[in-house]
Amino acid sequence: MWWFKIRIMKVITFLLSCLVCGSAGKPQFPEEEKDPAFWNTWAQRTLRNALTLQEHNRNIAKNVILFLGDGMGVATVTAARILKGQLNGQYGEEFQLEMDKFPYVSLSKTYNTNAQVSDSAGTATAYLCGVKANEGTVGVNAAAVRSQCNTTRGNEVTSILKWAKDAGKSVGIVTTTRVNHATPSAAYAHCVDRDWYSDGEMPIEALQDGCKDIARQLMENIPDINVIMGGGRKYMVPKNMSDVEYPGDKKHNGTRKDGRNLIQEWTERMKDKKGYYVWNKKELLSLNPNNADYLLGLFEPGDLTYELERDTSTDPSLTDMVDVALKILRKNPEGFFLLVEGGRIDHGHHEGKAKQALHEAVEMDRAITRAGLLTSQHETLTVVTADHSHVFNFGGYTLRGNSIFGLAPMVSDVDQKPFTSILYGNGPGFKLINGSRVNVSMVDYEQNDYQAQAAVPLRMETHGGEDVAVFAKGPMAHLLHGVFEQNYIPHVMAYAACIGQNKDHCRSGNSATSVSVAPPSLALLITATWLLC
Numbered sequence: 337m338w339w340f341k342i343r344i345m346k347v348i349t350f351l352l353s354c355l356v357c358g359s360a361g362k363p364q365f366p367e368e369e370k371d372p373a374f375w376n377t378w379a380q381r382t383l384r385n386a387l388t389l390q391e392h393n394r395n396i397a398k399n400v401i402l403f404l405g406d407g408m409g410v411a412t413v414t415a416a417r418i419l420k421g422q423l424n425g426q427y428g429e430e431f432q433l434e435m436d437k438f439p440y441v442s443l444s445k446t447y448n449t450n451a452q453v454s455d456s457a458g459t460a461t462a463y464l465c466g467v468k469a470n471e472g473t474v475g476v477n478a479a480a481v482r483s484q485c486n487t488t489r490g491n492e493v494t495s496i497l498k499w500a501k502d503a504g505k506s507v508g509i510v511t512t513t514r515v516n517h518a519t520p521s522a523a524y525a526h527c528v529d530r531d532w533y534s535d536g537e538m539p540i541e542a543l544q545d546g547c548k549d550i551a552r553q554l555m556e557n558i559p560d561i562n563v564i565m566g567g568g569r570k571y572m573v574p575k576n577m578s579d580v581e582y583p584g585d586k587k588h589n590g591t592r593k594d595g596r597n598l599i600q601e602w603t604e605r606m607k608d609k610k611g612y613y614v615w616n617k618k619e620l621l622s623l624n625p626n627n628a629d630y631l632l633g634l635f636e637p638g639d640l641t642y643e644l645e646r647d648t649s650t651d652p653s654l655t656d657m658v659d660v661a662l663k664i665l666r667k668n669p670e671g672f673f674l675l676v677e678g679g680r681i682d683h684g685h686h687e688g689k690a691k692q693a694l695h696e697a698v699e700m701d702r703a704i705t706r707a708g709l710l711t712s713q714h715e716t717l718t719v720v721t722a723d724h725s726h727v728f729n730f731g732g733y734t735l736r737g738n739s740i741f742g743l744a745p746m747v748s749d750v751d752q753k754p755f756t757s758i759l760y761g762n763g764p765g766f767k768l769i770n771g772s773r774v775n776v777s778m779v780d781y782e783q784n785d786y787q788a789q790a791a792v793p794l795r796m797e798t799h800g801g802e803d804v805a806v807f808a809k810g811p812m813a814h815l816l817h818g819v820f821e822q823n824y825i826p827h828v829m830a831y832a833a834c835i836g837q838n839k840d841h842c843r844s845g846n847s848a849t850s851v852s853v854a855p856p857s858l859a860l861l862i863t864a865t866w867l868l869c
Contacts, residue, residue: 407682409725460522500673508563513679536591625663725800727761763797
């Protein structure tokens with residue numbers, strides 16, 4: 337039987353792994369790790385590096401890059417670190433992600449104004465627009481009510497992308513989801529429902545009340561966004577129009593009821609502005625960034641495929657997209673702002689597919705590495721964070737070097753069955769056979785789409801409510817410290833770049849060593865006093 341063959345292969349793999357183990361089955365690690373001098377030397381080196389941080393980088397940030405790992409909670413960061421290390425032939429636990437190397441790490445509180453456990457829309461409004469908002473809404477304040485079109489007008493808030501554009505910087509959005517998904521849409525749209533991707537998804541009442549779909553707002557609200565890359569082709573073209581990549585598949589057809597072809601409109605508008613539209617990897621990588629000032633890249637009708645499933649001959653990776661985006665944006669002598677979203681980390685977790693989620697996180701870390709090679713820490717503030725977490729974790733007293741997707745070295749002392757280290761608090765991985773938990777040793781738990789076991793049955797796993805990490809390097813990165821509200825993040829980025837309302841401390845030149853902070857207003861003092869009471 338197939339499950340018996342899989343079981344035999346796992347036993348063989350275990351026995352082979354024990355060739356590097358002692359008689360007790362424990363890993364035999366490098367001899368130097370047994371010497372206290374190894375750990376003392378490593379700690380002292382870390383200490384010396386920490387002491388250098390006493391000299392804060394107070395330069396004005398010519399450039400700002402925000403990497404957003406959607407759903408990338410701390411447990412996901414740790415598991416992705418181990419995975420990336422194991423992919424590099426190491427045990428994994430001792431490995432460093434690129435984001436781990438950032439000198440400043442803090443925590444962000446992710447709740448929405450009306451939700452203890454947040455969603456990606458309200459959080460995006462916080463870390464891009466600087467104000468907390470209701471779940472399900474983008475680019476509007478908390479007075480706007482989800483799905484109620486008439487609460488939009490007068491409650492719009494602008495994002496750091498617009499502040500940067502207004503200051504003369506080039507701006508870009510790169511995502512592995514649809515370009516009109518929750519995270520990117522908060523950068524340019526004002527919408528009381530994150531699901532209004534095109535007018536085809538909107539209720540008639542909202543259209544009659546004058547609300548615009550998100551795809552249309554992408555083209556109209558800030559018409560000169562320099563770089564837009566991700567998925568979402570079907571929301572940009574007329575209903576039933578065949579997709580260029582999947583001409584025979586109706587589920588990928590266009591969704592717009594207004595008959596507009598927004599891709600064609602963008603191409604026409606940009607034909608005299610060095611603007612290019614691409615829809616596959618070959619077109620993207622054949623583009624000369626020196627000859628392009630604007631780029632629209634839409635690589636799928638909906639979200640991009642998972643990294644593990646990506647056709648490397650036709651679909652660009654997140655690193656590919658970031659590489660081209662930065663080469664276009666950095667030409668502007670005034671600098672740039674770039675939003676990069678590893679959006680499908682979130683989707684992998686929702687589906688209970690930890691392997692998909694963690695490989696998405698590893699790919700985002702590769703993109704962070706690439707960005708670091710193309711920019712200077714002296715003049716570029718780079719921030720890496722998440723919008724929220726997930727009810728994902730791993731445990732079970734696994735031995736060092738254990739596959740992050742592997743079994744715990746013990747069985748349950750209740751049902752005497754094995755379990756994988758990775759588990760979810762809820763989600764589609766909850767399964768019973770004859771009223772008892774599935775024996776995971778009888779399935780291929782390292783398969784790409786394996787759904788890890790969950791405690792509570794749900795069709796889709798949920799977000800988690802704990803704080804998320806914020807990693808920062810570059811000018812003014814030290815201002816991201818401690819534990820703070822999520823909406824603080826864009827205020828720091830704007831302060832560092834001298835854009836938006838944060839200009840009082842700026843002066844001519846490329847540094848802001850003389851920083852003056854305006855005294856708080858009476859209203860702010862009253863509010864602070866009320867919060868403390």
